[in-house]
Amino acid sequence: MSSFDNHIQRRLSAMKNSFADREAYKAMLDSGDALIYEVYENRRPEVAGELLSGLSIVHPGRVGSEYFMTKGHYHSVRDTAEIYYCMQGEGLLLMENEAGETAVEEFSPGRVVYVLPRWAHRSINTGKEDLVTFFVYPGNAGHDYSTIDTTGFRKCVVEQNGAVTIVDNPKNNLPHTEVSFHGAGA
Ligand code: F6R
Numbered sequence: 001m002s003s004f005d006n007h008i009q010r011r012l013s014a015m016k017n018s019f020a021d022r023e024a025y026k027a028m029l030d031s032g033d034a035l036i037y038e039v040y041e042n043r044r045p046e047v048a049g050e051l052l053s054g055l056s057i058v059h060p061g062r063v064g065s066e067y068f069m070t071k072g073h074y075h076s077v078r079d080t081a082e083i084y085y086c087m088q089g090e091g092l093l094l095m096e097n098e099a100g101e102t103a104v105e106e107f108s109p110g111r112v113v114y115v116l117p118r119w120a121h122r123s124i125n126t127g128k129e130d131l132v133t134f135f136v137y138p139g140n141a142g143h144d145y146s147t148i149d150t151t152g153f154r155k156c157v158v159e160q161n162g163a164v165t166i167v168d169n170p171k172n173n174l175p176h177t178e179v180s181f182h183g184a185g186a
């Protein structure tokens with residue numbers, strides 16, 4: 001990873017409002033501050049016309065039944081898109097917009113996922129190895145974490161009876177619609 005010029009490590013203690021099961025969160029934190037995900041960035045000026053890129057690595061694991069994931073965010077400049085290319089692992093990109101729509105795209109090696117402008121996005125590792133994606137987005141996009149940090153996404157991705165399952169987030173009461181799902185075959 002030596003060619004990247006910034007390395008972010010996001011640990012459990014920095015994700016207080018992210019996981020739905022607060023008891024499981026506290027119990028896990030009591031036994032150590034697990035490394036949930038890492039980001040390696042290529043620094044460029046944060047202005048229109050530039051592209052920002054890097055690697056996102058979400059480690060495998062769960063807090064209660066909910067899979068390890070990124071905090072997730074909107075872009076501050078809402079009309080900016082993003083592209084992810086999955087290099088390794090299995091997972092989902094959970095997305096929602098301010099109209100209450102949810103969309104889920106599957107990550108598997110070689111798959112490209114496009115995040116439309118105005119959609120919040122969160123990477124979720126549903127597999128047993130690291131989920132590694134390459135991302136690229138406009139230099140002027142910026143990040144709005146507070147909207148998601150306050151309400152959470154409308155949906156959570158959990159393991160239920162051994163299967164990856166999308167459920168309503170018990171912490172989020174905002175109106176929402178059906179989930180649209182796109183897997184590797186669609
Ligand atoms: C940038 C982007 C990704 C994420 C990375 C970590 O706009 O979407 O590079 O920043 O996957 O997730 P967050 O930023 O939600 O902690």
Ligand code: ZN
Binds near residue numbers: 073075082121137
């Ligand atoms: Zn983004």
